[in-house]
Amino acid sequence: MSMHEAHERFVSETGARIASYLDACVRCGLCADACHYHQASGDPRHAPVMKFQILDRIYRRHRDPFAPLWRLLGRGRDPDPEELKELRELIYDTCSMCGRCTLACPMGIDTAQMVWIVREGMAAAGLAPPVLEQMARRAKKAGSPMGIDPQKLREILDEVSREYDVELPLDKDRADILLLDSSLDFNVYRPTLAAMAKILNRLGLNWTFSTRGYEASNLGLFTGDVDVARAMVARIVEAAEEVGASIVLAPECGHGYGSIRWEAAELLGFEPPFEILHISEFLARLHREGRLKLRRKERSLTYHDPCKVGRRGGVVEEPRELMRDLVSDFREMHPSGILNWCCSGGGGVVLLESAREVQLEAFRIKMRQVEDTGAEGVIMACAFCHYTFDSSAKHFGWDCGIEDLVQMVAEQMVVEDA
Amino acid sequence: MNTWLWLAEGPLFWLSLSVFGLGVAWKLTGLLLLGGPRAQPTPRGSPAGGAVYTILRHFVPRRVFLPGAGLHVLAGYAFHLGLFILLGFAAPHVAFFGERLLGVSWPTLPQWGFIVAAEFAFAGLIILWAMRISEPIQKLVSRPADHAATWLTFLVMLSGCLALEEAHVSLRALHMTLVDAWLFWFPFSPLMHTFTFLFSRGFTGATYGRRGVGL
Amino acid sequence: MGLGSGLSGHSRTLNDDLVVAPHGCGALPGFAIPVCAGGRKSMNWPNGELHGRLGLLLLAGVFLILQAVFVPAEQAHAQQLDTPPNTLDQKTGPAGIWRDLRRGKPARETRPFTPPVQAIQIEGEEWRKVRNEWIRPIGGGVLLFAFGGIILFALFVRRVPIEGGRSGRPVSRFTRYQRAVHWFTASVFILLAISGLILLFGRTILIPIIGKSAFAAVASAAKQGHNLFGPVFIVALLLLLPAFFRHNRPFWQDLAWLARGGFLSRREPPSGKFNGGEKLWYWLLTVFGLIIAGSGIFLDFPAIAPALVYLQFSHILHAVAAVVLITFAIGHAYLGSAGVEGVLEGMTTGCVDENWARQHHPLWLEELEAKGEKTARGCPRAVDPDGGDVPAAREAAEEAAS
Numbered sequence A: 001m002s003m004h005e006a007h008e009r010f011v012s013e014t015g016a017r018i019a020s021y022l023d024a025c026v027r028c029g030l031c032a033d034a035c036h037y038h039q040a041s042g043d044p045r046h047a048p049v050m051k052f053q054i055l056d057r058i059y060r061r062h063r064d065p066f067a068p069l070w071r072l073l074g075r076g077r078d079p080d081p082e083e084l085k086e087l088r089e090l091i092y093d094t095c096s097m098c099g100r101c102t103l104a105c106p107m108g109i110d111t112a113q114m115v116w117i118v119r120e121g122m123a124a125a126g127l128a129p130p131v132l133e134q135m136a137r138r139a140k141k142a143g144s145p146m147g148i149d150p151q152k153l154r155e156i157l158d159e160v161s162r163e164y165d166v167e168l169p170l171d172k173d174r175a176d177i178l179l180l181d182s183s184l185d186f187n188v189y190r191p192t193l194a195a196m197a198k199i200l201n202r203l204g205l206n207w208t209f210s211t212r213g214y215e216a217s218n219l220g221l222f223t224g225d226v227d228v229a230r231a232m233v234a235r236i237v238e239a240a241e242e243v244g245a246s247i248v249l250a251p252e253c254g255h256g257y258g259s260i261r262w263e264a265a266e267l268l269g270f271e272p273p274f275e276i277l278h279i280s281e282f283l284a285r286l287h288r289e290g291r292l293k294l295r296r297k298e299r300s301l302t303y304h305d306p307c308k309v310g311r312r313g314g315v316v317e318e319p320r321e322l323m324r325d326l327v328s329d330f331r332e333m334h335p336s337g338i339l340n341w342c343c344s345g346g347g348g349v350v351l352l353e354s355a356r357e358v359q360l361e362a363f364r365i366k367m368r369q370v371e372d373t374g375a376e377g378v379i380m381a382c383a384f385c386h387y388t389f390d391s392s393a394k395h396f397g398w399d400c401g402i403e404d405l406v407q408m409v410a411e412q413m414v415v416e417d418a
Numbered sequence B: 001m002n003t004w005l006w007l008a009e010g011p012l013f014w015l016s017l018s019v020f021g022l023g024v025a026w027k028l029t030g031l032l033l034l035g036g037p038r039a040q041p042t043p044r045g046s047p048a049g050g051a052v053y054t055i056l057r058h059f060v061p062r063r064v065f066l067p068g069a070g071l072h073v074l075a076g077y078a079f080h081l082g083l084f085i086l087l088g089f090a091a092p093h094v095a096f097f098g099e100r101l102l103g104v105s106w107p108t109l110p111q112w113g114f115i116v117a118a119e120f121a122f123a124g125l126i127i128l129w130a131m132r133i134s135e136p137i138q139k140l141v142s143r144p145a146d147h148a149a150t151w152l153t154f155l156v157m158l159s160g161c162l163a164l165e166e167a168h169v170s171l172r173a174l175h176m177t178l179v180d181a182w183l184f185w186f187p188f189s190p191l192m193h194t195f196t197f198l199f200s201r202g203f204t205g206a207t208y209g210r211r212g213v214g215l
Numbered sequence C: 001m002g003l004g005s006g007l008s009g010h011s012r013t014l015n016d017d018l019v020v021a022p023h024g025c026g027a028l029p030g031f032a033i034p035v036c037a038g039g040r041k042s043m044n045w046p047n048g049e050l051h052g053r054l055g056l057l058l059l060a061g062v063f064l065i066l067q068a069v070f071v072p073a074e075q076a077h078a079q080q081l082d083t084p085p086n087t088l089d090q091k092t093g094p095a096g097i098w099r100d101l102r103r104g105k106p107a108r109e110t111r112p113f114t115p116p117v118q119a120i121q122i123e124g125e126e127w128r129k130v131r132n133e134w135i136r137p138i139g140g141g142v143l144l145f146a147f148g149g150i151i152l153f154a155l156f157v158r159r160v161p162i163e164g165g166r167s168g169r170p171v172s173r174f175t176r177y178q179r180a181v182h183w184f185t186a187s188v189f190i191l192l193a194i195s196g197l198i199l200l201f202g203r204t205i206l207i208p209i210i211g212k213s214a215f216a217a218v219a220s221a222a223k224q225g226h227n228l229f230g231p232v233f234i235v236a237l238l239l240l241l242p243a244f245f246r247h248n249r250p251f252w253q254d255l256a257w258l259a260r261g262g263f264l265s266r267r268e269p270p271s272g273k274f275n276g277g278e279k280l281w282y283w284l285l286t287v288f289g290l291i292i293a294g295s296g297i298f299l300d301f302p303a304i305a306p307a308l309v310y311l312q313f314s315h316i317l318h319a320v321a322a323v324v325l326i327t328f329a330i331g332h333a334y335l336g337s338a339g340v341e342g343v344l345e346g347m348t349t350g351c352v353d354e355n356w357a358r359q360h361h362p363l364w365l366e367e368l369e370a371k372g373e374k375t376a377r378g379c380p381r382a383v384d385p386d387g388g389d390v391p392a393a394r395e396a397a398e399e400a401a402s
Helices: A003-012 A016-024 A030-034 A036-041 A048-062 A067-072 A081-093 A100-104 A111-124 A130-142 A150-164 A183-187 A190-202 A219-223 A226-243 A254-268 A279-288 A317-326 A346-351 A353-373 A383-396 A405-412 B002-009 B011-032 B047-057 B070-089 B091-102 B111-134 B136-141 B144-162 B169-188 B190-210 C004-008 C050-081 C090-102 C123-157 C176-243 C252-259 C276-300 C308-335 C344-348 C354-360 C362-371 C390-401
Strands: A177-179 A247-250 A275-278 A297-303 A327-331 A377-380 A402-404 C170-172 C351-353
Touching: A003 A048, A003 A111, A016 A048, A016 A111, A016 B011, A016 B190, A030 A036, A030 A048, A030 A100, A036 A353, A048 A067, A048 A081, A048 A111, A048 B136, A081 A111, A081 A346, A081 A353, A100 A111, A111 A219, A130 A219, A130 A226, A130 A346, A150 A183, A150 A190, A177 A190, A177 A226, A183 A190, A183 A383, A190 A402, A190 A405, A219 A226, A219 A254, A219 A346, A226 A254, A247 A254, A247 A279, A254 A275, A254 A346, A254 A383, A275 A279, A279 A317, A279 A405, A297 A317, A297 A353, A297 A405, A317 A327, A317 A405, A346 A353, A346 A383, A353 A383, A377 A383, A377 A405, A383 A402, A402 A405, B002 B011, B002 B169, B011 B169, B011 B190, B047 B190, B070 B091, B070 B111, B070 C050, B070 C176, B111 B136, B111 B144, B111 C050, B111 C176, B111 C344, B144 B169, B144 B190, B144 C176, B169 B190, B169 C176, C050 C176, C123 C176, C123 C308, C170 C354, C176 C276, C176 C308, C176 C344, C252 C276, C276 C308, C344 C351, C351 C354, C354 C362
Parallel strands: A177 A247, A247 A275, A297 A327, A297 A377, A377 A402
Antiparallel strands: C170 C351
8 A cells, every 4th residue: 555556546547438527527516516415514625526636636647648748837746645635535424426416517427436536546545444444354354344254154144044034045056146245234134134035035046145255245345445346246256156146136235236236347357247136126027027926015105216226226217116016105205216315324424433424414315305205214225325324313313214125025025825 | 910910810820720620639539548447347228328318418407406507507508509609600700711711601690690699608608707706616626727718718709799890900810819829728728628528428328328327 | 204303402403495396207218217306496595586587587588689679770770871861951052951950950750760860960069068078077087086085995994804803604695696696797897897988088098098090999899899798787787686686675774874984983883684885886786777778778779769869868878877887886896805804705605704794784694593594504614714725714713713
């Protein structure tokens, strides 16, 4: 880790796409209206456009087609450690890489992608937030950010199997489906883990967990540590190959889905040779094929689109296909779908004490959204969003009536006797 | 006076136009040659379709961001549309392009159309400038080049307006000199957004089109 | 499910600006499907004025386009003037024509939108006298007095400081829209003032300096610029006046504020959002602005004037209104920037320091506090004394708070 490595990252990651963004930005500031952290703090420094100025300076000096001219004129600047330290607030504390700003930008600039690149440089310089760095190291070493190594995984699966009376196959020789789950589910939201297993078992599908690769979450994507990010997806690919899986199921984990589905190819340098589906995508497919029948619950519920699953992942309609048959009175938030507001905790923000104040303030937007629907509760499809809602609602004393999509499917699926 | 005009419409103009053409070409080619990721994920949707969609979609702000973005976008369109109309269809411009550059002519605006287009363009540009110097975010993030682009464009337009009577060589020469400066500086300035906005929207559109989302 | 007591017990209420109005769900073409776009009110816009503003912008645009009606008539008129008919008795010959003119023989009446057949009238000479012997000397004198006055003010009264120094706590004062239309109007006003002063005083002041040939170009430039920006100013006024109407209603205490010398008095009389001086400026701008706009329309599109006397009268009104507005604009610009500490940032960042507000507009601050509308939303964390980086301001705020 060094400034030199950081610099290398900044320069090498600035390809045609990033250069286009840097050369298209006319500093209009419209991105700020879309950002929940800027809305919360009112601080102009928190406008998304401020987050990539560092890349702009480096680009001018090193990658701009006119870079020699700029160097001659003294334009552009290499970053110094102090500057990077100050940037932490903008890059880790007040950005969840949700991508909503891209929708507001007249140039369609993907600021979240640029924040990811800045995180890469920060991590290379050893400046990622310590709590995230620790979790990333643990993930690389043990296989999970919460230190759930294969042995611990076995224990957890045993516990869950006994408590919820569900079979959780581990390390099958061959399986069609490799299931992943996040440490949040393994440790905290175990009913969701049990629910996934119940559904797959009842449908008679040949699936397994694998100690080779089981963790869906990817702390490398939070810290910017590309080695960790790569290692996490590499394990999944190895595990899938080992069991001969044709489908890898990503659980309810936003960035986890994005990690293996959309980021893995670039990280690994090749397209993973199997189908990757978010659990809701997979269930919606079965539902469409008529293999998954659902019973409606008499309740009014709304749905929080996780940013990395919906706007940045493309899975927008599939959860709705399921929810229309799960809920008697389904209500859309405003805005929803790809325009939804971030839960305020993504990208690691909810794990940072330094971000707590602005994150909670930004969470008010979510409370308002949910309240305005008049629904009795809100459905989650991402463990991180779920965790953010849980901890923030507790702070405000807000009874939000959270339901989990996969748990609902498990409880409400209609199993025909053979 | 004649020497000045001859310079501004002659050697200086050709020099500036060349720098403009070569500079834009160099910048855009160089930018694209910076390359992309070594591998792409299996697409769910069409990258090309996504690129086209995003390029077109971002011409109109999403309703959820109104009215906050309203004045900015309206002023922006007033400026850009007014400018394109007067640049392309005002009689003195058509005469200049037709005679000196392209050899062909095309229908022009009546004088009043020229003036109305210019008024929209000025109103838009001045409002945008007013926002850039007063909005906290824009004040914080605007570079000297952003201010210079506004001012230089304004001066080009203003000098053109001042020469409307087309009766004084000095005023025409002033306008042409500023046009030359504007052309010369263009490839090195934020004015390049004229072309790069297509790439910026396109790359985002392609990336997310591949994921099956229209952003 | 409800918000529960925990929430209402919070010192800050849910942000009331975040009113979401459902707009219904629609399918987008291509990939992303039912997206429900809700309307979110921008932080900076007060209640429900969107439609009013959009309407005004549309009106303004329509107004600009309406020049299409005026200008062709103008061009038709210009063609007609090439062969002006002779309205006087052709048998009398040139000397007779001049004699009749000097005797004040009236021209034949014309209908609007046909070219006025008056090419010349004796009243023209009266108008020239009014312009050259009254408007120019008196107007020039008033303007010099205004400039001089500001210089003296700057030298002797200096900057009115904030009592007790800055608090470092910002208060939101002007919206994004208000600031944008203000600077828009100001910029166009400056362009018109400069070009207009050249048209009125240029011959006297500039020809001795730059010579006749150069002045011909300058005058042509000034005329073209003035004529083009005139209608733009009308648009700016139409946007500005409604945007600042609220809080500008005059009351008796505003006269008292002025009578007691405003902020120059030992204890500044308390004001609401706008003090007597600001209200005076607003209403002068309204009245004289409309006069200048109306007269300007005749001057820019003479074809619509039924007779020359309309143009002469318009010119006089236009010049008088211009002198009044420029005089007060000079005062307004100075007192709104260098003359008073803490005032300019209100119109640039939109936020002012709380101590500034308490000193100059205490009734406004009280009203905001009473209604729970006082906010620092959209303001930099602390308003910076030198308009520089926010980190510096943050330190200042921390210092002030300790």
